[in-house]
Amino acid sequence: MLLQVRNVTKRFGGLTAVDDVSFDVPAGHIKAIIGPNGAGKSTLFHLISGYHPATRGTLTFEGAEITHLPMHEIARRGIARTFQTTSLFSHQTVLDNATMGYRMHAATNVFDALLRTPRARREETESREAAYEALRFAGIAPLANRIAGSIPQEAQKRLAIAIAVAAKPKLVLLDEPVAGVTSEETVEHAELIRHMANEGYTICLVEHKMTLVMGLADSIVVLHHGKKIAEGTPAEISADPAVIEAYLGAATHA
Ligand SMILES: Nc1ncnc2c1ncn2[C@@H]1O[C@H](COP(=O)(O)OP(=O)(O)OP(=O)(O)O)[C@@H](O)[C@H]1O
Ligand SMILES: [Mg+2]
Structure with missing residues (x-):
């Protein structure tokens, strides 16, 4: 179960x-x-x-x-979730939102990120790739560089799903x-x-x-x-x- x-x-x-x-x-x-x-x-x-x-x-x-x-x-x-009221970082791009979805669920090390170690840079590449894949999965890859708050309501709902699935929960x-x-x-x-x-x-x-x-x-x-x-x-x-x-x-x- x-x-x-x-x-x-x-x-x-x-x-x-x-x-x-x-x-x-x-x-x-x-x-x-x-x-x-x-x-x-x-x-x-x-x-x-x-x-x-x-x-x-x-x-x-x-x-x-x-x-x-x-x-x-x-x-x-x-375990990933979407919220009833779409909780987007509305001033950031669609891709940035999906990237944050990945980071929220992946095991990232804060010190690596702060010190910008090679591992942190590798993780950054990984998280972008995972984010793109999630956007493709949700059917909104063409909107990757748009500001999240400016895309249509239905696309925002798709983005909520992309954020949730970015780290493959x-x-x-x-x-x-x-x-x-x-x-x-x-x-x-x-x-x-x-x-x-x-x-x-x-x-x-x-x-x-x-x-x-x-x-x-x-x-x-x-x-x-x-x-x-x-x-x-x-x-x-x-x-x-x-x-x-x-x-x-x-x-x-x-
Ligand atoms: N943080 C909170 N503090 C106090 N009461 C709360 C809190 N969150 C929810 N409630 C109350 O708990 C009950 C259940 O709320 P909940 O949001 O889970 O309902 P729901 O089934 O999701 O409803 P809806 O279909 O309207 O979204 C409601 O009476 C609500 O007012
Ligand atoms: Mg509810």
Whole structure:
């Protein structure tokens, strides 16, 4: 099992954002996490990536516990993520952004970098090459020298994926990868995510667009008020009364 989430809870003061959640992510799978607004999906990603510490429970990656590891160590072990609001270094080039993606996840030595040792220079070449490869993978290599903040929204979403895959992680957490893009672009983006899976990336996907989720996911976890209320295949989930109730309830109370 690539990732095991066991009884994971996150409290913010009196609010339990993630409540005793357990599930597995097998290698090679696309696992979707869905649920109404505020269900705890992004918080769950923050826990897996080490951005927030879990209040309780354990996270195991490739058989080793990662629950209390710092974010950079979790990244180094092969878990990459994109953020719900695209977090780009918007005044830098597309290539620089992808290069930083590589550096965030690769084991780089700060002293080598400061002293500009031969190893640091070699790493610089490596990181540029890895960044270019990630841009090609995401279909935005022609935009390499553009300023990241100036490229279209859909290309920025592709760049977020390029940043995440630059260091070839094993698990990629995608938080709302198609938020704010047109439905035509959503189809193209789904193809990119499918391509990632075909290339061997394991994917956890948070997304509100159900056509994307149902078309891509091998299995789906449904969160509601922080709790897992269902888990199954797209067909099972779309027929699950508790899931339908959670979404209808959320809609009428919104
Ligand atoms: N840093 C924080 N401090 C306090 N409360 C938080 C924090 N982050 C999230 N929350 C709360 O935790 C709950 C879950 O939030 P989260 O962002 O995980 O939901 P979500 O499922 O990603 O929602 P959305 O679909 O709107 O993105 C919400 O009630 C939110 O207000
Ligand atoms: Mg969210």
